[in-house]
Amino acid sequence: MKKTILAMSMLGLSALLPAQAADYVIDTEKAHAFVDFRIQHLGYSWMSGRFNDFAGTFSYDADDPEASTIDVTIDVASVDTNFAERDKHLREKFLETSEYPQASFKSKSFNKMEDGSLVVVGDFTLHGVTKELSFPVEKVGEGDDPWGGYRAGFVGETKFTIADYGIDVSMLGPASQEVYLTLSIEGIRQ
Amino acid sequence: MHWKQVERRYDFFSIALHWFIAVFTVALFVSGLWMVDLGYYDDWYYQAPWWHKGIGIITALLVIMRWVWTLFRQSPADIRSTPLWQHLVAKLVHKLMNLSILALFISGYVMVTAKGDSLNLFDWLLIPALFSDKSHWVDPAGLIHLWSGYFIIALATLHALAAIKHHFIDKDATLKRMLGINTGELE
DSSP, X not given: OHXXXXXXXXXXXXXHSOOOOEXXXXXXXXXXXXXXXXXXXXXXXXXXXXXXXXXXXXXXXXXXGGGOEEEXXXXXXXXXXXXXXXXXXXXXXXXOTTTOOEEEEEEEEEEEOTTSOEEXXXXXXXXXXXXXXXXXXXXXXXXXXXXXXXXXXXXXXXXXXXXXXXXXXXXXXXXXXXXXXXXXXXXXXX | OGGGGSOSSOOHHHHHHHHXXXXXXXXXXXXXXXXXXXXXXXXXXXXXXXXXXXHHHHHHHXXXXXXXXXXXXXXXXXXXXXXXXXXXXXXXXXXXXXXXXXHHHHHHHHHHHTTSOOEEETTTXXXXXXXXXOGGGHXXXXXXXXXXXXXXXXXXXXXXHHHHHHHHTSOOSTTGGGTTOOOOOOO
């Protein structure tokens, strides 16, 4: 009897509360998440690379996407462009990873646009400089996984001027002043 | 007469090895410090490391050749007027320079090959990598390379100053016998 009342009252309560966003941990363990970047080389081609080590969490509810949050921390020294000498050069001369080992993105708000797309606004920290970035986020999909869990995945890409973060890349030439950063993440619901 | 068999100067092969290694080591040190700060559009941006790696490998091979040669050559006798402690310090400096060269060679090789890339020797030979997944070794190897470079130049400076001191102040044959001049003196 008591149990029934309790269950009924909880049911009633949950109907009054807004939908609860689910918490997800980004699946870095099985590497279903990537932090990629690309930058023009001399204006003739794209050079792409990625950060191998990062971690993060997000929360998301399909019924209330504007309540979403995301928090990602990147180990900048894990930069990987398929060339050991260049990676070392990037760490030492540009990213200065011994002084600024971490980059991060922390969302401040998610906004639903008129066309239904989602735009995230947040603080991006790189090379010790924090600036606001906003970029569209696209849900790739969500649902049960084959191993008893529940997953959701997103992709978002932004472009920024590298010098805004106190990194002098003037010597790389006029075509290489901006970098595209792509976040492709899959989270496992907790 | 027994003393006649004692060498008074180094053989010419040892002398050639010594001076080539000396000049290359200084050139590698200077080029190494200079090339890491070159601008991306500099003509030397790719050329300088190309030379640095090639000369580096050649120097390492010369040093190994020198180690092997030392086993077989007839070394000149110690100069008698030089006190024992100076002989010992000189020997220690030589050993440390050898160690530094070895550290420079290994750390340089690791920096280039840590992710499986070969080391390009003058576009003539690709020295293969021994591993493909040691990118976390690159930064420590870089530190070892830099500090071994400073260390060997400090040792070489001491070594050169000592040679100059022996030549001009003690006026003995220390420097002459590495220049191939047979002074006939053993004192």
